Amino acid sequence: MKPAVLAVVGGGPRAAMLLERLSASLPEYAPAHLDIHLIEPHVPGSGRIWRRDQSPLLALNSRAADVTMFTDSSVQCEGPSADGPSLLEWSMDVSGPGTFLADDGELRLALDAAPELAAEARGLTAESFPTRRLQSLYLEWFFRCTVARLERQGVAVAVHRDTAVRVEPAPAGSRSALVRLATGRHVAADAVVLALGHADAEPLPSSSALADFARRHGATYVPPDYTTDADLSGIAPGADVIVSGLGLAFVDLAVLLFEGRGGRFAADPSAGPEEGALTYVPSGLEPRLFAGSRRGVPYRSKARGPLRGEEPEPLRFLTEQAVAPLLARRGEIDFVGDLWPLIARDIEYGYYRELFTGYPDRVLASWAEFSARFEAAARGERSRTELDALIGSAVPVAADRLDLDRLDRPLDGLSGSPDEVHRAVVRHVQDDLRLRDSGEHTETLGLFLGILRAYMELGRLVPLERLSPASREVVCGWWHGFFSFVDSGPPPRRLRELLALERAGFVRFLGPGLRVEGDDASGLFRATAAAGSLTASASVFVEARLPGPAVAGSANPLLRALAADGLAREDAAGRLRTGDDARVLGDAFAWLFAVGAGTTGWGAGAFARPRSNAAPFRDTDALARRLLAQLTPEPSARLESAVALVHGLAG
Structure with missing residues (x-):
């Protein structure tokens, strides 16, 4: 039998995860008769984003104990689980027994060539935020182990x-598709999976206008990009720099422009009551940043654990029972009207469970009493009014009450002078660190876990195609942004570094509602924010954010060609449209699939927390089994086909 051929375009973590899931389910589809071609210009396993040749100063925004590539037994999927080491457990073995080193010569060579990574692995703890370079070794090791297993299975x-x-x-009579490569070669395949990860995009008209302004006036404009790939050479020491964006790209930018230029941070016991405060020792090569964004504040820092109170319960509101009537009715589901009330109640429930069971001295009722009344009120017709009254009576300190609107937009309504706005942002960062990194307010960890579980569960319960087009935009826009702002922020130390840079005079915050334009009269970029007051002018402007998704306007030639050939479509935000089965929607055929960032699918992550039933694992397992069923039918299907053939001949 001629082997079926699968082509996987992209070789980052999501592609490696797909290969592992194919290997896990392959025995059910034996004989395999499968060849796999993986197309990736960078090192497979880590790919472009997680590659090793980037600054050693750049770190994950996840703790070592919270990263795994293994679809463990918590994952609710049809394929078999595959328990394996988290990044922390892998590092402990690498720096201890060395089992993985003995089994993988390439890993040993890599660590011998980079002793600083071996030292990092030895010092890693559950609370450590590893460097991206160490993560690259873990991802590449996972990929090699997966390929070795596939090859033992005859693939x-x-x-x-x-x-x-x-x-x-492909031409009639051959394979289904041809994947053409930049070198002129091609791969003929029966199915193609695009696992492209984050792709660059051609400049938007607004970016092109800013770049043209910079050229005309001898200014510097750095467009949206992955910070490690951005050209920062035009930012001279002492230059004033306007920065739009205060998310993870901004954090990386600050790392590269300050510590990356020879500055360093040291403990600062004179900084006041702030725990763990740092002072910045400059190198003399620093610029000065004027930074703002839509919200006006940096992403919230990661919350320190463990929980003080009782372990979290399963979600009580966003459940199959609650969603089933929504799916059963005709018509589209509305995210704001139908789903957000369920999600919000579960977020609140997780927060208050930790507050009541971990800090009984801060509340006026038992958890048993409060939770029963909370659930009854949440399911009532006047749920918000009744919940507010219940919370107000049981939680005496207003600061302990969860306000989701304020959580999302902490500076709404802010006004005042530029100095007052700047100080308000600084106070917000200080408060965020006090709440999330002091270990004295683990209700914020309950909040983190509630949002995380709702984020993961929503994709399992609700097919994206059942949402109205407007709701899909809310999910891929606001809901994902809210999750990232609250749950996917930087390590606490990064915010302490920002405060140290602020005290040293190198960072000034512009507040919310930032707008930047070129001023031809002065030849400078001009920033306005926080109620429209002019707050900064500078000859350098950096858009510290990732490029938006794009298909027709992508910088990736494959995506552009798919759009030009009519094989793919994009949604209103530029994402590659895929169905709930990960098939590319367009004039393509049954052989073209896409997963991960830049698609309209739910589970866009590349890896996840162990034992969390994470969506990327569930979705990738389902895709792997779908591919195996399409490429190598299950034995039972072959048997039924053979029996039907025999019956037909007998007839």
Whole structure:
């Protein structure tokens, strides 16, 4: 039998996860008769974003204990689980028994060539935020282990260190598709999976206008980009720099422009009551940043654990029983009207469970009493009014009451002079660190876990295609942004570093509602924010954010070709449209699939927390089994086909 051929375009973590899930379910589809071609210009496993050749100063925004590539037994999927080490457990073995080193010569060579990574692995703890370079070793090790297992199962895996530039139907009588490569070669395949991860985009008209302004006036404009790939050479020492964006890209920018230029941070016991305060020792090569964003504040820091109170319960409101009537009715589901009330109640429930069971001295009722009344009120017709009254009577200190609107937009209504706005942002960062990193307010960890579980569960319960188009935009826009702002922020130390840079005079916050434009009269970029007051002018402007998704306007030639050939469509926000089965929607055929960032699918993550039933694992398992069923039918299906054939001949 001629082997079926699967082409996987992209070789980052999501592609490696797919290969592992194929390997896990393969025995059910034996004989395999499968060849896999993986196309990735960078090192497979880590890919572009997690590659090793980036600054050693850049770190994950996840703790070592919270990163795994293994679909463990918590994952609710049809394929078999595959328990394996988290990044922390892997590092402990690498720096201890060395089992993985004995089994993987490439890993040993990599650590021998980078002793600083070996030292990092030895010092890693559950609370450590590892460097991206150490993460790259873990991802590449996982990929090699997966390929070795596939090959033991009789699957040939060919890696092409090349770039795919076009996917097209194959000539009749051959395979289904041809994947054309930049070198002129091609791969013929029966199915193609695009696992491209974050792709660059061609400049939007607004970016092109800013770049043109910079050229005309001898200014510097740095467009949206992955910070490690951005050209920061035009930012001279002492330059004033306007920065739009206060998310993770901004954090990386600050790392590269200050510590990356020779500055350093040291403990600062004279900084006042702030625990763990730092002072900044400059190198003399620093610029000065004027930073703002839509919200006006940096992403909230990661919350320190463990929980003080009782372990979290399963979600009580966003459940199959609650969603079933929504799915059963005709018509589209509205996120704001139908789903957000369920999500919000579960977020609140997780927060108050930790507050009541971990800090009984801060509340006026037992958890048993409060939770029963909370659930009754949440299901009533006047739920918000009744909940507010219940919370107000049981939680005496207003600061202990969860306000989701204020959580999302902490500076709404802010006004005042630029100095007052700046000080308000500084106070917000200080308060955030006090709440999330002191260990004395673990209700914020209950909040974190409630949002995380709702984020993961929503994709399992509700097909994205059942949402109205407006709701899909809310999910991929506001809901994802809210999750990222609250749950996917930087390590606490990064915010302490920002405060140290602020005290040293190198960072000034502009507040919310930032707008930046070129001023031809002065030849400078001009920033306005916080009720419209002019707050900064500078010759350098950096958009500290990732490029938006795009298909027709992508910088990736493959995506552009798919759009031009009519094989794919994009949604209003530029994301590649995929169905709930991960098939690409367009004039493509049954052989083209896409997963991960830049698609309209739910589970866009590349890896996740162990034992969390995370959506990327569930979705990838389902796709792997779908591919195996399409490429190598299950034995039972072959048997039924054979029986039908025999009956037909007998007839």
